[in-house]
Amino acid sequence: MKKKEWYILKIINGEEKYIINKIKEKLLKYIKYIFIPTKKYIRVKNGKKKIYKEKIIPGYMFIKIYLNKYILLILKKIKGILGFLNERNNKLPLKINKNELKNIIKNKYNNSYKIGDNVIINSGIFNNIKGKIEKIKKNNIILSIKLLGRNTKIELNINNINKY
Structure with a gap:
């Protein structure tokens, strides 16, 4: 089997758990990681602290997977998956390298607030x-x-x- 690479899936926001479960059910031996970048925050209500998670990049999921045309077809048939970022007609989508992945997450996290908000x-x-x-x-x-x-x-x- 070839090397597993990073890709970004475009998904329907709110369907993350279902999509992750379906990918694991159908393609477990081909994947290494699946994650949705989130940040945690604490909210105090009536004196009780509760930890919440907020998606940093809603509508996108990061996956490290061995990808070929067969696996691409399986992924596209899973309800809630809209496609890949950098998708090309009749070809495999462009992979992203680890540094690009880190920069995407870092920039999105840092830009979630701006002066004047x-x-x-x-x-x-x-x-x-x-x-x-x-x-x-x-x-x-x-x-x-x-x-x-x-x-x-x-x-x-x-x-x-x-x-x-």
């Missing part, structure tokens, strides 16, 4: 307070919030905010 704090003493992003650091964000009638800047971890 309105967000809501989801934990801690400022829970449910709305603010505006002033500055973005590696894993932290500086927000401007209204506190006692004044604009106040606070620094929070990126996991402690959500867009609204």
Whole structure:
């Protein structure tokens, strides 16, 4: 068997578990990895912390697989799979290398928030307070919030905010 390569599948958002199960059921010996990039965040409600996952790139799934025309046909027949990124007529889709994969995920994760975005704090003493992003650091964000009638800047971890 040839080397397994990375590809990006276009899928129907919300069908991820079904698609992963079907791929594993039909093609287990041909795949090495399947994943959907997500980030975790914590939300506090009524004093209880709950961890949520959010898809970084909704509608796409990353798969490391040995791919030929036969396997391509099997994948395309699975309900919820729309096709491949870099798909070409009557040919195998273009593979992506590991560095491209890392860059796609890194750039999408880092660009999920931008300066000026309105967000809501989801934990801690400022829970449910709305603010505006002033500055973005590696894993932290500086927000401007209204506190006692004044604009106040606070620094929070990126996991402690959500867009609204």
